[in-house]
Amino acid sequence: MSQAAPHAAGPKPPRAHGPDNVWAASGTLLAGVLMLVSGVLGVLEGIAGIAKNEVYLLSNELTGTYVYEFDTTAWGWIHLILGVIVAVTGLGLLKGAGWARTLGIVVAGLYVIAHFMWLPYQPVWATVGIALGIFVIWSLCTDRTRYIP
Template structure:
């Protein structure tokens, strides 16, 4: 009378939910919220830059001449457009839309690049934006549980 061993030979099925995915799954929710909030703040930042050209000043004494030195109105439009798209994608992530994951990764990459170029204007906020963008990319690339068929 032999019984089958509880652990039969063969490949183990992947675990859909487990301790290793908790951070990633929580991170996806956090990524959606952060993209939504960062998008709204980007819109406000953009409106401030468009409305008044002297809101953000580049200090040449501190940085010298800056390669990515644009007119503040141009930076305002960049932040406004990117903010709208990031906020919509963050909302899509919160709704569980499949398109939002890939779009979120791409937009978070653009967000990181834009904030890197924005460093001389707002160094602390730009550094926070870069860190959040990297975390959003990590969380969207790591959590596969919500998007697997």
């Protein structure tokens, strides 16, 4: 009767590619793409708001007086600057830069706040922007495969 020698049982390394981590890593890739595309669209929104002051109008008949009522040129500059930052951060995420994850969470939070304040001007796009920002925050907070020491 021969018995096989037992293998030394040491601690198992953590699974870097478990089912949850694959979803989170895929979500981070999608978050990078969404940030890049949303940033470019934000730049275009900003240019439209700066170039033509009547592109985005606040309808007081539908919303009444609105607390965050800014001049559309000011909104254009907000979207332009935020769009550039979002696009650069999304590009950093796609390249795998470590700084992009933390900055992405912060910038996505600012993106959600800006789109909440933008609701009376473009309600559908602002709602979509809020949903995308929340998804980006979730995916960047749950993907820990590359960032755990």
